[in-house]
Amino acid sequence: MKYLRRLIWYVSSRLLVAVAVLGLMIMAFYFSMNAANIYVILKDGMAKRAQVVMMGEEEDLTAYFAPAYLDRDALLAQARNGESPYQNNYTITGFDHRISLDWVWCWPWEDSARATVTERIPAIDGRMKPSARDAVKALGWGSTPKWQTTQYTVVLSRENNHWHIKNLINAKAINE
Numbered sequence: 001m002k003y004l005r006r007l008i009w010y011v012s013s014r015l016l017v018a019v020a021v022l023g024l025m026i027m028a029f030y031f032s033m034n035a036a037n038i039y040v041i042l043k044d045g046m047a048k049r050a051q052v053v054m055m056g057e058e059e060d061l062t063a064y065f066a067p068a069y070l071d072r073d074a075l076l077a078q079a080r081n082g083e084s085p086y087q088n089n090y091t092i093t094g095f096d097h098r099i100s101l102d103w104v105w106c107w108p109w110e111d112s113a114r115a116t117v118t119e120r121i122p123a124i125d126g127r128m129k130p131s132a133r134d135a136v137k138a139l140g141w142g143s144t145p146k147w148q149t150t151q152y153t154v155v156l157s158r159e160n161n162h163w164h165i166k167n168l169i170n171a172k173a174i175n176e
Contacts, residue, residue, distance in 0.1 A: 030108035047097040053079045054086040089132035096123040111158040121147035149174040
């Protein structure tokens with residue numbers, strides 16, 4: 001009886017450790033999968049947002065952003081109202097958009113996540129419109145205006161297994 005009890009205790013303790021390790025591996029897998037999906041949504045969504053602001057292209061941003069956020073985004077409102085300095089004074093042909101994911105946290109069993117990202121656009125390709133020369137000189141711009149490098153706190157939500165940017169909070173502006 002003594003040997004049977006030791007054998008059962010030995011097997012059950014090893015089984016408990018194996019189940020705990022397997023559980024941690026599954027949690028790490030789902031965390032990594034969610035973090036990768038969040039990075040892709042942030043990268044593509046923020047690039048499309050910058051494209052709408054600078055180039056005026058009407059993109060469907062609802063694949064990346066929650067509709068409630070799109071209604072209150074100040075940069076997008078400027079672009080849609082025709083007040084964007086990029087669209088009014090320049091013909092933008094391209095830009096180099098970069099996102100660095102500084103921090104992300106999402107529990108595998110929750111449908112919301114938080115992230116901290118830094119968005120920078122180091123190079124903007126474009127030409128000044130001939131009709132806007134006087135306005136640009138009055139503003140003191142020579143070439144295309146620089147995009148403000150900004151660190152954002154992002155709140156995301158998962159709906160139907162698809163992540164959306166629910167809120168984008170300007171944490172701080174970074175001067176370069």
